[in-house]
Amino acid sequence: MITGQGITKTFRQRGGVLGGRDVRALRGVDFSIARGGAVSFIGESGCGKTTLGRILAGLESHDSGEITIDGVSMTSLRPRARRPYFRRIQLIHQDPYSALNPTRTVHQTLAAPLALRARQTGRAKGWIDERAEELLGLVGLDPGHVLPRYPHQLSGGMRQRVVIARALTVDPEALVADEAVSMIDVSLRLGILGLLRDLRERLGVSVLFITHDVATARYIGDDGELYVIYRGQVVERGPVETIISAPVHPYTQALLSAIPVLHGLEVPGGQPVTPAGALEEDEHDAGCLFARRCPFATGRCSAEVPVLGRTGDIPQEHACFHPERRSVVAMPAGRA
Amino acid sequence: MSSAILETGGTAAAMRRNFWRGVWRVMRRKPSRLIGAVIVLGFAFMGVFGPMFHPELLPRDPDRIYAPMSAEHWFGTDGQGRDVLAQVVTGSRYVLLSALVTAVITVVLGTAIGLFSGFKRGRWDTVLMRLTDMKLTIPGLPLLLVLSTVWSFGSAVEMGLVLGLLGWGGVARAVRAQTLSLRERGFIEAARGLGLPTTHIVGRELLPSMAPYIAMNMLIAVTGAVYAQVGLFFLGVLPYEADNWGVMLNLSVFGGGALTTTAALPYMLAPLLAILLFTLGIVLVVDAMDEIFNPRLREE
Amino acid sequence: MPVTPSATPGRKSAPGVRIGGLTVVYRTPAGELPAVSGVDLELPPGTITGVVGESGSGKSTLALSLLNAVQPPGRISAGSVEIDGLGDVVALRGEELRRARGRHVGYVFQAAQNSLNPLKTVGKQLLDLGRSHGVEDLRALVREARDLLGRMGLDGARVLDSYQHELSGGMRQRAGIMFALVLNAHLVVLDEPTTALDMITQATILRIIREVHEERGLTTLVITHDLGVVAEVADRLAVMYGGRLVEQGPTRQVLSDPRHPYTRGLIQAIPRLVGDIGEARALPGRPPTLATVPARGCVFRERCPLRMDVCESEHPPAVAHGTRLVSCHAVEAGAQEHGGEAVAAGAREEQA
Structure with missing residues (x-):
């Protein structure tokens, strides 16, 4: 179990003579991932999702907030x-x-990491090679073929599997997959996503999936949770399928509306939402962060700050004063 | 089959074999590289074994001063009637040995400081780089001139040591820059995330990635060191004690008037040619470094 | 010969393009290997055609061939690229070719990430472009560029004053499109126009591509690995694999009723927002590289569920199925058995 509470992180960008500029990458994010669970963070680049992943992997520190791993406060x-x-x-x-x-x-x-592990646990040297073969088998590679090769002799999909096998050498509790399939050939992406789902089931590894493509989030498990992040803040949170089929936050709706429709196979959703302008980090923040780009914003939105929570009969949590279900996602052509 | 590959000892030996096979493949790709390697090896051979074929004091022949080129004296003789070619051969040991020492010191110091500075960053980086900058601002030649007043540089190792200690700044800066860019790469981050020790990250992950770079710097440092010390002896700021190509140049120009008369011309050309040929050999070999240390380029 | 840029876009009409038997080879230590082999593709005037393929499919090489811009060690070894009003670009050389690029054919590089010079402002690069093409009225050129950028929802003057690093990915891509169009080219090639862009930015860029295409009367070729991108913008879709075109036809038809087993596999392998997760599956095997593309027979056979003996030895020719061209032995064998399938597919199309 990994939890985070009120995680904040501000990057100070070095500017010229006049000093720097602060970029607030995370503005108080709460999350929790159960053992073997799947959580997906989605949002535009620059929304802070990658920073969150790096903080969790220990590659970056956070400014304030509390992370607990198996109940131990970091x-x-x-x-x-x-x-x-x-x-x-x-x-x-x-x-x-x-x-x-x-x-x-x-x-x-x-x-290398296996040898370290063997030393720590007092295992014999032979275990290293055994375990290496076992791990490669686990990620769907043929050890005899792959072990003696250099990375350039492998395809992108195979490399990503090797990367996953390397992560498994330390028997991790969670994998943070940051856009893990965006550079993989289309025909092989599902293989990697399926592998992550498989590892959850077989090893009880939690998967924290970071992506800008919501569709891929479905494939690491339909029991997953989705966090929609906008400018360092979670604006909608709930089960993947619920949010995809009935998003209520206009930003989520905008993200989902932007996904290309496979005309011929699908028909577009009836109420697409298009945001105005582009993501800008340095604007001052009063009220809802999305208000300036939101087509449904009212006076209240630019004055008050909405808090993540449940309202009415909406099953997922959201941070919007005017939540409303809209059909923005494409439908299969047959059902239209 | 897989278990055969996996035997740790066997793998290491097999990989070394593969590496050398790859090196041979890379060298064969261009004839120029082989020529370069032959030249460099030839000079190494000359430096190690050449002086053995000649007496410590070369025989003088007062009847044949500044003799022209002939079958007996390929590059003629000098002002004391000594064979010029023999001097080139006996002088090579000092030149090449000190150049090698310089290159090793330059590269080892430069790489160590650059790696440490770039990997640790922060305070260490600031201190080390200020030090490097200071060192870079000290003009080398004047300092050497000053040093030569108190030190005779009779041994090649001393010479190499001094040149090496003066020359690592550039390599340190370059290696630091490489380290800074490499440490942001995914595989270094992954190694840190896996908890691998710093010695592993620096020695096994960073260093091999920079190997072509370091090897090139080393080879270029060798030629740089040859020029530097030959230059010093040529200028005559160092005593003539040692056999050295630079001493030959000095004597041919200032003693034999090689620039104005033709008699001492072969005496001047012989060491110049040696330097030129050696540099050419190094340059031709440097061309192969990138491919030798990159597994992808090493392949067919 | 200096020319002023046309102030009225659309004066030239959209050109048609006919690529015939195009083969591009790359010289490697193992000999010359084909990256594109025997590609026949027609871009009807005024249409958007999408070429979809994975890494190593030869799609980018195909795009470069349209400008005869394949770089050594690659070269066009056979075939022709006929562009209306320009002739066969494969035969063009030197100055003629340079002039054709930009004036007739506009090229937008991969997500325009690195195609802008980081040391010069966009405006400065625009002037360079104008001068190198002998544009006399540079003021008019700048005005045109500003209008184009404004049309794409940007502050034109600001963008022209900016350096590359001051622009976001989406803005750079729009600047790239401006560069491709500002000399009034009417054939535009976009190579991976939205790769590495966010979904929302991607949607904006795709909308702009479509709108600009219509307004200026262009013939457009979009090269991408993403079927979704093609589905959004293209009228016609061509699927490339291992240097060959395996299937082409109207986008909606191909998507709703893919014939070639690779097209089918690819569509099935896309992570989608709707539909059963269990139905989607990755294609087995891996895409071929230059070195592993089989020299004989069908390039897809190693990953193909319908493989037959003939696939080993003979390359399947492109056979017309209505408005569709498919290169597959198994599909031909199947078509002879069930002649009625095409009709059923047509009916399904009507419903959609």
């Missing part, structure tokens, strides 16, 4: 004592081409 620990906990959360990079060292074979890549 803020109460010294930085050195935190490391073993964060090691149980492994990051799967977006780019499988830079995530593997081009000068090292798959065997070398896997053996």
Whole structure:
């Protein structure tokens, strides 16, 4: 179980002579991931979803807020004592081409963390190779073929599997998959998504999926939760299928409306939402952060700050004063 | 089959074999590289074994001063009637050994400081880089001139040491820049995320990725060191104790008047040619470094 | 010969393009290997055609061939690219070719990430472009650029004064489109126009591509790995695999009733917002690279569920099925058995 409460992070961008500019990447994000669960963060680039993933993988620190891993509060620990906990959360990079060292074979890549593990647990040397083969088998690769190869001899899909196998060497509790399929060939994406789903079931690994493509979030498990993030704030949260079929926050609706419709197979949803302008981080923040771009904003939206919560009979949590279900998602052509 | 590959010892040996096979493949790709390698190896051979074929003091022949080129004396003789070619050969050991020492010190110091600085960042980085900058601003030649007044540089190792200690700044800066860009790469982040020790990250992940770069710097440092010390001896700021190509140049120009008369011309050209040929060999080999250390380019 | 840019877009009419038997090879240590082989593709005037393919399918090489801009070690080894009003670009050389690029054919590079010079403002680069094409009235050129950017929802003057790093991904891509159109080209090639852009930005760019296409009367070719992008903008869809076109036809028809097993597999492999998760599955195997594309027979056979013996030895020719061209032995064999299938597919199309 991994939880976060009120996580904030501000990056100070170095500007010229006149000093820097603050970019608030995260403005108090709460989340929780159960063991073996699946949580997806979606939003535009620059919304803070990647920062959140990096904080969880221990690659970035946060400014305030509390992260607990298996009930242990990270803020109460010294930085050195935190490391073993964060090691149980492994990051799967977006780019499988830079995530593997081009000068090292798959065997070398896997053996290094396994050797460390063997030393820590007092296992024999033979276990390293055994485990490397086992892990490759687990991610759907043929060890005999893959082990002696260099990364450039593998396809993008195979590399991403090797990256996942490497993450599994430390028996992680959670995998943070940051746009893990966006650089993989289309015909192979489902394979990687299916693998993540499979690992959840077989190993009880939680998957934290970070993406700008909502559709892929469905494929790591239909029991997953979706967090829609806008400018460092969660604006809608709930089960994946609920939010996709009946989103209530205009920003979620805008995101879903933007997904291309496979004309011929699908018909567009009836009430697409198009936001005005583009994501801008440096605007001052009064009221709802999305208000300036929102087609449904009222006076209240620019004055008051909406808080994430449930209202009326809407099943998911949202942060909107005027939640309304709209049919924005494409429908299968047959059913129209 | 897979278990055969997996035996750790076997894998390492097989990989080394593959590496050398790859090196051979890369060298074969262009004839120029092979020529370069032959030249460099030839000079190495000359430096190691050449002086053994000649007596410590070369025989003088007062009857044949500034003799022209002949079958007996390929590059003629000098002002004391000594064979010029023999001097090139006996002088090569000092030149090449000190150049090698310089290159090793330059690269080892430069790489270590650059790696440490770029990997640790923060305070260490600031301190080390200020130090490097300071070092870079010290003009090398005047300092050497000053040093030479108190130090005779009789041994090649001393010479190499001084040049090396003066020369690592550029390499340190360059390696630091490379480290800074590499450490943002996914595989370095992953290694940190996996909790691998810093020695592993620096030694096994960062260093091999920079190997072509370091190798190139090393080779170029060798030629740089040759020029630097030959230049010093040529200028005559160092005593003539050692056999050295630079001393030959100095004597041919200032003693034999090679720039104004033709008699001492072969005496001047011989060491120049040696330097030129050696540089050419290095440049031709440098061309292969990128491909040798990159597994993708090493392949067919 | 200096020319002033046309102030009235659409004066030229959209050109048609006929690519015939196009083969592009790359020189490698293992000999010359084809990246594109025997591609026949027609771009009817005024249409948007989408070419879809995975990595190594040869789609980007095909796009470059339209400008005869394949870089060594690659070269066009056979075939022709006939563009109305320009002739066969494969035969063009030197100055003629340089002039054709920009004036007749506008090219928008992959998501325009790195195609802008980081050291010059967009406006400066625009002037460079104008001068290199002998435009006399540079003021008119700038005005045209500003109008185009304004048309795409940007503050034209501001964008022209900006450096690359001051623009967001979506803005750069729009600047890229402006560069492709500002010399009044009427054939536009967009290579991966939305890769690495967010969904909302992507939707905006796709809308702009469609609108500008109609307003200026263009013939447009969109190269992408994303079927969704093609589905949104293209009238016609061509599917590439291993350097060959395996299927082409009207977009909606191809999507609703894919014939070639690769097209089917690809559509089935797209993560979608609707429909049963269990129905979707990845294609087995991996896309071929330049070195692994089979020299003989069907390029897709190794991943194909309908593979037959003949696929090993003979390349399937493109056969017309109504408005569709399909290259598959199994589809031909099947079509002979069930002649009625096409009718049923047509009926399904009507419903949609």
